[in-house]
Amino acid sequence: MLNELLDAFEMEHKFAPQTIDNLLDYCQKKYIHGEIDLKTYRAFYNCLHEKGAVSAHEMSIEKKV
Incomplete structure (x- = not known):
């Protein structure tokens, strides 16, 4: 399943994500722009989070606390 997301990232950016967090941010961007539905998102x-991914949004909230 993540291979699809990884392939889309690499096709769009012409390079591999540096971290799994980058892949999560990319996924969130795709959802916000209506390119993937809620079920897919x-x-x-969930799969990325299980692997330890943390979004840039979550990191910014942690820094404020």
Whole structure:
């Protein structure tokens, strides 16, 4: 499943994501822009989160606390 997201990232950016966090941010961007539906987003999010990914949004919240 993540291979699809990884392939899309690499095709769009012409390079591989440096971290799994970058892949999560990319997934969130795709969802916000309506390029993937909520069910797909949740599946990607859960899989990436299980692997330790943290979004830039979550990091910015942690810094404020």
